[in-house]
Every structure is written in structure tokens, then in C-alpha cells.
Amino acid sequence: MPRSSDLDRVTMIVLRFMRGPIVLLISVYAIGITGMAVIPGPEVDGEPTHMSFFHAFYFMTYTATTTGFGELPIEFSEAQRMWAIACLYLSVVAWFYSIGTIVRLVQNPYFRQALAQYTFAISVARIAEPFVLICGFGDTGSLLARGLSDRLIKAVVIDTDPERIKALGLRDYWVKMPGLCGDASVPKQLLDAGLNSRRCTGVVALTRQDEKNLDIAVMVRAMNPSVPIICRCTSRRFDEEFKALSNVAVLDPFETFSEQLTTALQSPALHTLDEWFLGVPGVTLDRTLGYPVGNWVVCGHGRMGQWLFESLRSRSVPVVAVDPRIPEDMERSGLGVRGDANRETLLQAGVREAVGIIAATNNDSVNLRTVMNARSLNPEVFVVVRQNRHENAVAFSMLNANLIMEPSLVTAQRALLRLVAPPIGTLFERLEDCEGATVQELFTRLKTTVRETNPTLWLARLTRDLAPALARANELEQRITLGDLTRDPSNRNRCLPCVPLVAERGGNRTVLPGADFELREGDALLLCGTRSSRYLLDATLGSWYTLNYLVSSVEPPRGYFMRWVERARARK
Amino acid sequence: MNLEKVVFGFFILLALTLNVAFVDGEIDNPSHHNVWLLFVTIIVNFIATGLKLGDRSQIGALLLAAALVADLQLIVAASIWTIAEHGSESGITPDVIAVIVSVSRGALVANIISVIMVVADTLMLRR
Numbered sequence: 001m002p003r004s005s006d007l008d009r010v011t012m013i014v015l016r017f018m019r020g021p022i023v024l025l026i027s028v029y030a031i032g033i034t035g036m037a038v039i040p041g042p043e044v045d046g047e048p049t050h051m052s053f054f055h056a057f058y059f060m061t062y063t064a065t066t067t068g069f070g071e072l073p074i075e076f077s078e079a080q081r082m083w084a085i086a087c088l089y090l091s092v093v094a095w096f097y098s099i100g101t102i103v104r105l106v107q108n109p110y111f112r113q114a115l116a117q118y119t120f121a122i123s124v125a126r127i128a129e130p131f132v133l134i135c136g137f138g139d140t141g142s143l144l145a146r147g148l149s150d151r152l153i154k155a156v157v158i159d160t161d162p163e164r165i166k167a168l169g170l171r172d173y174w175v176k177m178p179g180l181c182g183d184a185s186v187p188k189q190l191l192d193a194g195l196n197s198r199r200c201t202g203v204v205a206l207t208r209q210d211e212k213n214l215d216i217a218v219m220v221r222a223m224n225p226s227v228p229i230i231c232r233c234t235s236r237r238f239d240e241e242f243k244a245l246s247n248v249a250v251l252d253p254f255e256t257f258s259e260q261l262t263t264a265l266q267s268p269a270l271h272t273l274d275e276w277f278l279g280v281p282g283v284t285l286d287r288t289l290g291y292p293v294g295n296w297v298v299c300g301h302g303r304m305g306q307w308l309f310e311s312l313r314s315r316s317v318p319v320v321a322v323d324p325r326i327p328e329d330m331e332r333s334g335l336g337v338r339g340d341a342n343r344e345t346l347l348q349a350g351v352r353e354a355v356g357i358i359a360a361t362n363n364d365s366v367n368l369r370t371v372m373n374a375r376s377l378n379p380e381v382f383v384v385v386r387q388n389r390h391e392n393a394v395a396f397s398m399l400n401a402n403l404i405m406e407p408s409l410v411t412a413q414r415a416l417l418r419l420v421a422p423p424i425g426t427l428f429e430r431l432e433d434c435e436g437a438t439v440q441e442l443f444t445r446l447k448t449t450v451r452e453t454n455p456t457l458w459l460a461r462l463t464r465d466l467a468p469a470l471a472r473a474n475e476l477e478q479r480i481t482l483g484d485l486t487r488d489p490s491n492r493n494r495c496l497p498c499v500p501l502v503a504e505r506g507g508n509r510t511v512l513p514g515a516d517f518e519l520r521e522g523d524a525l526l527l528c529g530t531r532s533s534r535y536l537l538d539a540t541l542g543s544w545y546t547l548n549y550l551v552s553s554v555e556p557p558r559g560y561f562m563r564w565v566e567r568a569r570a571r572k
Numbered sequence: 573m574n575l576e577k578v579v580f581g582f583f584i585l586l587a588l589t590l591n592v593a594f595v596d597g598e599i600d601n602p603s604h605h606n607v608w609l610l611f612v613t614i615i616v617n618f619i620a621t622g623l624k625l626g627d628r629s630q631i632g633a634l635l636l637a638a639a640l641v642a643d644l645q646l647i648v649a650a651s652i653w654t655i656a657e658h659g660s661e662s663g664i665t666p667d668v669i670a671v672i673v674s675v676s677r678g679a680l681v682a683n684i685i686s687v688i689m690v691v692a693d694t695l696m697l698r699r
Binding site for chain 2: 489490542543544545555557558559560561562563565
């Protein structure tokens, strides 16, 4: 339905523009042909000849296009020649006019937009694989698209800025990512972007304004009740509105980062695990974090500053905030210092005794200055700095800070993790409640089996299409356990280098399922392992013979004849 | 060792070797191509096809397809032989034997591909 209406718009604009030229061309041809047919030709045997309509049309065809084959089929009379001159000039003018109209049509912004929309809708409809719909292609959107492309997942992009869509077309992604310039909260654009397609696996709203993201989430939920939505929102104003929508994950980069930081301070192992899953460069499971224990200074009390301040305080880390907007009661109780972060206020906040400083304002230059000031007062201080703009990356890397926090990167990483491994959140929730021993055990297991700095995290959906071997085993009432499935097909006494993290059945999630976990068709498994282990596991799920060998160490006969022989031998 | 692999490998290889034995020699010389060899080749090819029936794996489907191609070409070769021998006055002329051998060579290609697939499949298992 939406596609045909786009086509209608394109056709309508073309017809409206071409109406004049087409009428003019038809008239010129009609006049020319009639004239040639009526005007008497040269005399043959005393009788004047007349051109037939077919010959007149033939003559006009090559004359109007200025091809000019000459006087065909017989030489013209003088009267015909005079008419031929008139025809030629009239038709050339008509043609120029038509061509000029076509050029104007191609330059018409409405026509271009209609055409772009039409081609976009077609290229989205042609995507055969599961894809993600990204609304907003700023820093976060492009980082997310890059991450998806590295995992060979397709995405469809909508952004209001034509420059960003042009930039999208120039990226060297591994997969095709169609982009449309338009407003993502308009239902028509969302439909064209494949919102109601079966293959749309998620919608990510990453525009700069929280209101816009909320609008997009509402529109998407109204039109598609089941698709998961991930929404960027940096203020708590809309919490209630988001709660009313089902299956929406709200990502607040500031909240996420302050969670990350406090986790890092309290349970460094979980933080390392988190960063290792995210594929942060250089992170290995052997990393020991040197997060210091003691007083912290947070410069900036805006959205991020407040989050950090609160989450540090809630875990009873002593912290002092520095900002011109500090409320009076905070200043009185000694929790805040009012004023810009300069040497004086930093000294007041006790930077000399502090173990760490966080520069968290929304101005990169202020943050850089704060860090330099703090370093000059206390060279040993642990530095966490917020980088607001992706283009300032070089300046921040020269700073040699202990931790750089880039809101767009944090959001993109979280969104990506949610898209490729939805149950990962459950794993972390459970690990936080667990004893240190469970975490340590998982660490050892991951270290000995996966042994990579950049692990592959994937969700294996055990559906009939994707895991026909398991479906067949279920039909034959064979018992398939997780331990059997993850055996190595080239040596069944070994295990594939992958660790099952979460098993999902219906709405229930089992964290760190054991080797005796029985698998059934329709389950989903979140695994972490090497790239090759993923391929081998997929191959096992695709071939019942391999699966059977892994379970029983017996290679069953494949052909009818050998199966009959087997049965006959068994009977004896 | 797997009994099915032994039986299977034996017939597939035998089909290939017999096929080579039949097509070897000058293409248009009837005395170089024995009708008994053609007969045995066809029988062994049929058996090999029968053994492939029932395999649900991808490679099994491809093997069955290759076997059916070989069967088809060998049957065509045998039909031409029969028609030339019994249905025409001239008997097996050099022209006729050339066609028969050409078609059988097509079957040979299908048999070679079958063997390659079986060997590759076995090597990939590494067990």
C-alpha cells in the first residue's frame, strides 16, 4: 500500500510537468504530418503525387529529431520543401522545450524527494535478512551502524539532516544500509523504513531531542505492538511516559556511565567482564583495575554530574561536587562547592586529598581545563573525563586520562549489546546478586575456553528454520543436552571454545545453564565464544547426523539400504 | 571404521573406475569400447544411486543429484547403442560409437565429482 502511493506521487509529478510539452509535441507532429500529406508533391505523368500518412510520419520522425535522411521516398516539390523548413524549425523548438522541462523536473526538489522515498521503500522491501531500524544518524547512530556492520547485521536509517544521509552513502559498511532523509516520527516514513516487516528486529531512536525519541517510540508502538524499541533519553522527565509503553528499553548514557563507574569501583571483575563483552579494545580478562578508594571530586552538576554524584553517594563513596548551579543546602552541608571549576574551587573541594576527579560538564574545553588544573594541584589524581564531541577525540587521547567517557559511544555500545544479545542484562543482574565465587568461576571458564581479547557474543535461536537438527531430535524424542550440543565435532571428547551464558525458554531465562540443561525446539541460547566456534555450532544445529554423533558417538547409517541392513543385523 | 562408509566408498569408486575403463580408447573405434563394460558400469551406478537414497544432509542431496546425472547419461548411451545395433541397418559405425563415448564421458565427470565430494566430506570430519 505505501509503495504504490509513492509511485503514484512520482507518476503524478512527471505527468503534471510533462503535460505541456507532450501536447505541444503532438500538435507539431500533427500539423507537420497533415501538411506533408496535403501539399502536392512533384508531378508524375502530369498528375501531382501526394505523400501517404505513413511516409509523412516517417519524414517527420527523422526531421523533427534533426536526423535528416534526405527527401524520401521520392524528391520533394518546391511547395513540400517550404513546408519541410517550417516543420523542422517548429519541431526543434518543441523538442528543446520538452528537454528543458525534463531538466527542470529532475531538478525539482519535490520530485527528487518523492523519487528518493520510492527507491528507499523498494530497497528496504528487498532486504531479505533481519534488520534494525535506526532513527537518528548522529555520532551515536553512526557508531551503532558501524558496530552492526562489523557483525554483518543490516540497518535502515532515517535522519532529518540530508547531509547525514549523504554521509551514510559514503561509509564503507560491509552490508548495505539504505537511508532516508525525513522525520522518523511520521508513520509513513516508518512504514517505508520497514517497521511492519517481519524482518525488522528492533527500532532504535537516537535523535538528539528526548521529546523526539519519545514521539518515535509512541508511533512505533502504536503501529507495531511487538517490535523491541531502544530509546535514548537523557532526562527523567519522560520516565512515566516510557513506562506506559511495553517492551521499550530506555538508554540514558549518563545513567549507564555512572552505573559503569560505580560498578568499576565496587566490583571491578564485573566491570572487566562487561567491557570484555563489549569488545573494548585492549581489555583482557586478566586486567586488574586500579580504581582508587577514597574521596572523589565531580566537576559539573548537570545531567551527568547529578547521576554520578548520586550513584557514588548511594554506594557510600565520599564525593564533593563543583558547579555554579550547586543548591545552597548542598553547599552548606559541605557536599558541593559553588562556582566554575578553577584552582580555587578545586582546592576548596579538596582536590589535594582526593583520589579521583571526574570532569563531567557538557563543554569539552571546560573539561580539559579542569583536568589540567586538577593535575597541577594533585599529579597523582585518577582522572575520569567526559568527551562530548566525537571530533575532539585526538585532544582527549593526548590528555592521557585514566578513563574517557563519551556519551555517544556508551549509548551505541549498550544499544548494540541489547540488539545482538538481548538477555545479557539478566546475566549481569544475576551476577551482581551472586557471590564472588560464581563470578570468579565464570572468569576462569571464559579464560580457559575462549581465550580471546575480542569474543563473539551471539544469540542462537533454536527454531525449526535455524536449528533443523534439534527439531528432528525432538521429533525422535532424543534427549539433547547443552553439554552434548557444545561438543567439538572433530573430537567429541572436547568442548567447543564457547560458554553458554543464558538459556531462554518462553519468557524464562536460566543464567549460566549447566551441561545437563535439556534443550528444546524454540529455545534461545546466548553464547560467548570464538568466531569459529559459532560456525561449528551452527553446522551442528544444521545437521542431525553430526548432532547424533555428538550425543551418542555413533554415526547413524544415512541411506535407506544401509538402515535396512542395520535393522536386519540388530534383529539377529 | 564405519561399515556404511566402506560399502558406499566401494561402489562410488567402482562406478568411477568402470566408467573410465569403458570410455578409454579412441573415441570413434568400436573395438575399443566393450558393451559388457557399459552394462556393468550402468549396474554399479544404479547400486551407488540406491545407496545414496535417504540421506537427509546437504552433501547427501548433492551426491544423489550427481548420481542421477551419471545414470541419465549412461542410459542415453545404452539406448543409442541398442537402437544402432537393432534398429538400424548400419550397426555400430564410428559415428555412433563417438556419440556413445561422448555421452559416457559426461557421466564420468559426474562420477569424478561424486568421488571428490565424498573425499572432501570425509576429510572435513577429521575423526
